[in-house]
Amino acid sequence: MAAIAKIHGSHREGLSKAVRQNLLAWAYIAPSALVMAVITFYPQIYQVWMAFTDFGAANIRPENPPDFVGFRNFVRILTNDMPAIQYYDFGRLLLFNVVWTVSNVFLHVVLGVAIALALNAKGLLFRRVYRVIFVIPWALPSYITALVWHNMFDQNYGAINLLAAKVNDLFRGTFLGAAYGPTADWLSQFTWTPIYSGLPERTNWLSGAVIIPIDFLPFLPLAFYAVLIANTWLGWPFMTVVATGALQSIPYELYEAAEVDGAGKWRQFWSITLPLLRPAMVPAIMLGTIWTFNQFNVIYFISNGEPQGMTEILVTQAYKIIQQYQLYGLAAAFSIVVFFILLIITLINNYVTKATEAYDVA
Amino acid sequence: MSPKLRKAILRQIGLQAFLLLVTAVVMFPVLWVVSMALDPRNISRPNELQLIPPGASLESFRVILFEPFGLTREGIYFGTLLKNSLVVSLGTAVMTVALGASAAYAFSRFRFIGRQVGMLSFIILLMMPSTGTMVPLFVLMSRIEIGGEQLRRTLFGLMIAYASSALPFAIWNLKGYFDTIPKELEEAALIDGASLTGAFFRVILPLSLPALAVTILFSFMSGWTEFMMAWVFLEDPERTTLAMALRSISGGGQHSAPWSEFAAMSILMSLPVLVLFFLFQRWIVSGLTVGGVKG
CATH class of the missing domain: 1.10.3720.10 (MetI-like)
Structure with missing residues (x-):
């Protein structure tokens, strides 16, 4: 940016050119900026506001605004204080x-x-x-x-289990299939046996x-x-x-x-x-x-x-909070938490990449 | 046989064995779906692994294409589902590319106040999970009424929702591509008397065809197979999309159909995407790598 300012000869000329450029740039952006402001940015800001309320299905009507609850949604998400949601941790x-x-x-x-x-x-x-x-x-x-x-x-007719059966058929009667037998729920009592006893065909x-x-x-x-x-x-x-x-x-x-x-x-x-x-x-x-x-x-x-x-995973949980439980305020807070986690991961990723950059040959 | 030749042959055999194994793994689910779709015995589930089941036929394709789905009382036809899906996906694609290209051009070519804030906000939006956009759009579009109906429940509303999530990536990607087009080309056009808008339409856009194609393809595909929002937003069964119908017949639910029909519909929905993908493959790869790296 600074370099560009330097290139523009005299200060005044640079200024007027900058203004003209700005106007032109904004003319280009105006239509998409307007639409994006309405369909992307405003909803995002609205989401942040929702995250601090107890927004539920009943609050969709504008005449019935939700209550402001401060950081309670975030606290509940992080401290597992969500009795309504099954298996939440x-x-x-x-x-x-x-x-x-x-x-x-x-x-x-x-x-x-x-x-x-x-x-x-x-x-x-x-x-x-x-x-x-x-x-x-x-x-x-x-x-x-x-x-x-x-x-x-699928346990009964799925391709994976049918494939296992096919492989077992192939080896039946050979030394590999000597101890062959149906082994339902094989994986629940997983032990290493020296004898090949056929692949589990009915794995659930x-x-x-x-x-x-x-x-x-x-x-x-x-x-x-x-x-x-x-x-x-x-x-x-x-x-x-x-x-x-x-x-x-x-x-x-x-x-x-x-x-x-x-x-x-x-x-x-x-x-x-x-x-x-x-x-x-x-x-x-x-x-x-x-x-x-x-x-x-x-x-x-x-x-x-x-x-x-x-x-x-976090997004499927967020989706269930919306679709199954209709706790919109809580879901908004949850999405913000997910966003920050992703941000941290990206920053760590960036840091690791930068730290090892000297390794580059190209 | 010279030892060198023998080594080369052994190496070739090793490579072929490895790649054939990968091919088998890649093709296994594909062949499974094809064989399920061809199974004519009208059994609800296959019980044996066969590529071409006895008496294979295209009956399940006929059922999917011409028999009504039991999603409503009167039944809903494939044609209606296809129409709904096309309206939403094409609408999303057109909206995204038109808005995205003009914004990306400005971000690529002009230095203006708010530019860096704008670029930064797109990165932030890219990291926002789709459930994040979904909640506020659900609420806001429920409050807007068009023709006595909530915008949220219409296909047009769904289109807006998809474009909203597709735009940040589109702008990011297109801007990266515009950055690689030399400025001198536009300057030459300006000297020849073209206006800046003229230069944009006659120089930049034709040169950016690969990136534009990728943007269109990606936004089309997101509309074509999106389930999450459609499932929550739409209520009128007449507006069911193909993706929603596929999930409904895929089993478990009250509308589950024989597996042969599920397989046939999966193939019908995948084919256009597969064709488009192979047509644009070269551009997709270059588009993704160029757009992703450049700041």
Whole structure:
């Protein structure tokens, strides 16, 4: 900004030009600014006001204004003082939301980069075919994907359990299937047995009963792994696409030079590929983090927070406060809390990125 | 066979095996839906994993397209649902791109008072969860009456709500793209006697086709598959959108249909999105990366 002011010759000329520019700029913005003021900014301000009231369904009529309650909504949200809302526990929601985001983004990035590397390998056959197929999970609307995965996790007729049965059939009679037998609720009494006894065919993926597959992660029920599988299925292609773009821009001469210098493949990966991928991956990871943190569709339509709210994330909880309980003031406060959490995550993300920036080669 | 050739062949086999495995995982849900949709036996659920079920037919597609949905007493046809969805999604797309492009241009080209505050507020809005916009819009649009009806309950109201949440991203994304177009191009047009508005329409917009296409596609898609707000805002069953109907027949609820029909409808709703996505793929990728990085 300062630099621009300096360029404009004399002070007066600069001033009049600045005024003209301002008017012109505002003329361009006026229509959208006006509409946005009405449909975006005003509602946001209104929301902040609502967060400090006990706004409920009865207060929608303007002649029946809600009572001002100060910070009570926020206090109730943070201290779990919400007897009306089933299974509400803010600490659990936040912890689960963070675990959900970190585990997803980690898997998406690792899988995405690994597959991008394979796709980028020299002399790969059918490269174009794979590229088209691998974009499908990203291209499909996540709403429809989520409904389909919910259906696939059905206990009796879902594709996942039918697939397990098919695999068991395939191995029946072989040494692997020696101790074969139907193993309902296999995952609830999860123990490592040396003998392969067939995959569980009747796994109750999304049941209301709490099934904890891994003992030292008692807050993650089986349904978590179900939604994690579904969201990983639809999340990695974006990372692959971004990584592919970055990989293609790495000049091949760099690898040749490294080879001449005697660097092995592994060394080349750590010293050339990874540092040059980083600038493209960082914004993608940020975007992925925000998307996953607020991934409403996958959670709401697959597990719907079951069992006992253990797989609920903050946005699905906010939606239930609106849709099921009609506590609009409370929901407004809740959304503001979610916003601040996202802001903190973004700032941390930014900080970590900046702190490691010296690592960049490009 | 030379050792070098053998190594190359082994490497190719390894890569192909890995990529085929990924292909299998990617295609599994897709094939599952296709096979469900083709199942003609009119059983409510499949009980075996088969790609082409015995006697496959397109019956379920016929039912979805031409038989009424039991969402109202008289039944509601696919055509009506499609019309509702198209009105909302196209309306959202047009509104978003028209308003977004002019605002983004100003943010990209002019230095004016309030510019930085404006840009900052868009970032903040991007982080606001969609439930945050939903509550105030619900209340405010319930209070506005158009033709004796609450705005909230109309498709036009829904369109406004979608545009409200789509605009911040659209402006952010378009501004990032406009930033990459050299200023000299406009200056050349101005010297040739074009007005600034003329330059915007004849130079900038044609050059920004990729970013505009992405904006249109994204806002169209958000309207096409949005469920959250539509479910809470609309009350008249005649205004049901495709997304709402799909959820209703997907099982659990009182309107749940055979799985073959759910699958057929999923395919019908996904196909246009898939086609648009592949048409615009190159632009989507560049648009997202350029718009995201530039400040």
